[in-house]
Amino acid sequence: xxxxxxxxxxxxxLRPAAQQIDVRVVEETGSTNADLxxxxxxxxxxxxxxxxxxxxxxxxxxxxxxxxxxxxxxxxLAWKFSLPVHALVGVPLAVGVSIAESLAMFxxxxxxxxxxxxxHEGRKLAGILIESAAAGHVPHDASWAVAGIGINIALSxxxxxxxxxxxxxxxxxxxxxxxxxxxxxxxGLAEAxxxxxxxxxxxxxxxxxxLHAYTGQAVVILDNGKVLHExxxxxxxxxxxxxxxxxxxxxxxxxxxxxxxxxx
Numbered sequence: 137x138x139x140x141x142x143x144x145x146x147x148x149x150l151r152p153a154a155q156q157i158d159v160r161v162v163e164e165t166g167s168t169n170a171d172l173x174x175x176x177x178x179x180x181x182x183x184x185x186x187x188x189x190x191x192x193x194x195x196x197x198x199x200x201x202x203x204x205x206x207x208x209x210x211x212x213l214a215w216k217f218s219l220p221v222h223a224l225v226g227v228p229l230a231v232g233v234s235i236a237e238s239l240a241m242f243x244x245x246x247x248x249x250x251x252x253x254x255x256h257e258g259r260k261l262a263g264i265l266i267e268s269a270a271a272g273h274v275p276h277d278a279s280w281a282v283a284g285i286g287i288n289i290a291l292s293x294x295x296x297x298x299x300x301x302x303x304x305x306x307x308x309x310x311x312x313x314x315x316x317x318x319x320x321x322x323x324g325l326a327e328a329x330x331x332x333x334x335x336x337x338x339x340x341x342x343x344x345x346x347l348h349a350y351t352g353q354a355v356v357i358l359d360n361g362k363v364l365h366e367x368x369x370x371x372x373x374x375x376x377x378x379x380x381x382x383x384x385x386x387x388x389x390x391x392x393x394x395x396x397x398x399x400x
Contacts, residue, residue, distance in 0.1 A: 141186055141314055149319035154326035157213070158183045166192035168212035169267055169284035176269055176280050179214060184322050186211040190286075207310070212284040213322065215329045221268050221279040226337030226376040227329075228252045228266045228391075231283050233343045234328035235262055238321045244306065247349035250378045251391040254287075255349050261304035262287040283325065338374045345371035354399035355380060357389050364394060 147159040158181050165171055168185045170192075175183065190210040217224065232248045239246050239254075239261075246262075247255045254262035265284040290307040309317070331339050345351070350369040357365040357380070367382035377388040378396065 141188060141318065143186075145315045146184075146186075146319045146322070149316055151319075151323035151327070153330055154319075154323040156181050157322060157326065159186075159322075160184065161186045161188065163187075164189040164191065166190070167284075168210060169265060169282050172212050172214040172282045173267060173269065176214065176271070176282075179216075179280075182216065182326070183214045184211060185214075186318060207288070207290045209285070209287040209289060209314075209318065209321075211318070211321075212282055213325055214280055214282045215326075216271060217279050217281065217329075217333050218277075219279055219333060220277070221270050223336075224266070224268050224279060224281050226340070227268075227281050227283070227332060228264050229337060229344050229372060229376055230328050230332045230340045231264050231266065231285070231325065233340045233347065234324040235264070235285065235287075235321065236347050237343075238324035241320060242309070242312065242317065244309065246347070248344060248347045249349050250372060250396050251376075256304040256306065258349075259304040260288065261306070281329070283329075285321070336374075337376055341372060341374050348372075350396070350398060356397050356399050358395045358397060365389060366399060369396075 141161045143159040143161045150157060160183065162185065165187045168187050168190060172183060172185055187210050228251055232252065232254060235254055236246045236248060244256065249255050252264040253260055263286050267282045267284070269280045271278040271280050288303045288305070289309045290305060348369070348371050351371060353369055355366065355369045356363050365380060365382060365387050367380040367387065370379040370381060373379055373388065377390055379386065379388050
């Protein structure tokens with residue numbers, strides 16, 4: 137990467153909605169999400185934690201997130217909402233839209249895969265893990281969301297083989313000013329989370345569906361490797377459920393631990 141990540145410079149480059157964020161860069165950690173979750177009781181402002189190397193990254197449902205120093209961006213943003221935890225159910229979709237729109241500013245066209253993946257040319261470019269916790273003295277009057285994001289920038293073919301699935305490889309992204317890239321991503325996240333608090337997921341549904349990777353395609357919904365539903369993908373509704381048309385009629389699916397795959 138051409139620009140060493142600098143917390144001071146990233147903070148200087150943030151857009152207004154994100155200027156309250158406390159930006160921290162560490163050389164190495166196990167998991168940026170785990171670090172921020174542990175820090176929540178002492179946080180007084182949103183915090184962005186960026187790890188140059190992450191050794192125990194986590195994906196959805198406890199899966200391992202593999203990354204490589206200098207070949208990926210791994211970061212988490214802790215953000216406090218004046219909303220109860222149950223109102224955050226659509227945050228992963230809003231974050232996906234934000235990441236896609238920010239990457240488009242760098243001429244990286246991406247599509248979204250429900251519920252939490254960002255694809256480039258059909259390959260996984262980024263994954264999103266949202267973890268939440270109640271906050272405030274009155275139960276359920278506020279909550280924290282920790283949004284963990286891993287972006288594959290220039291992973292080698294051998295690492296893609298180790299991961300066991302095709303992953304995106306955009307080497308020229310590593311040649312960009314990484315502080316500017318990181319500040320753009322963080323600013324977009326802040327703007328999206330402010331909008332989510334005031335308008336809810338409905339503000340993002342049409343944008344998510346416009347970026348949906350599988351609209352009109354045959355897909356299967358898997359639960360622990362077994363087919364739960366199959367049909368033609370429609371998109372997401374205003375409460376974040378995935379919608380598909382099946383021979384038995386229209387079905388809606390909540391995220392849980394299910395996975396979406398193109399049929400065949």
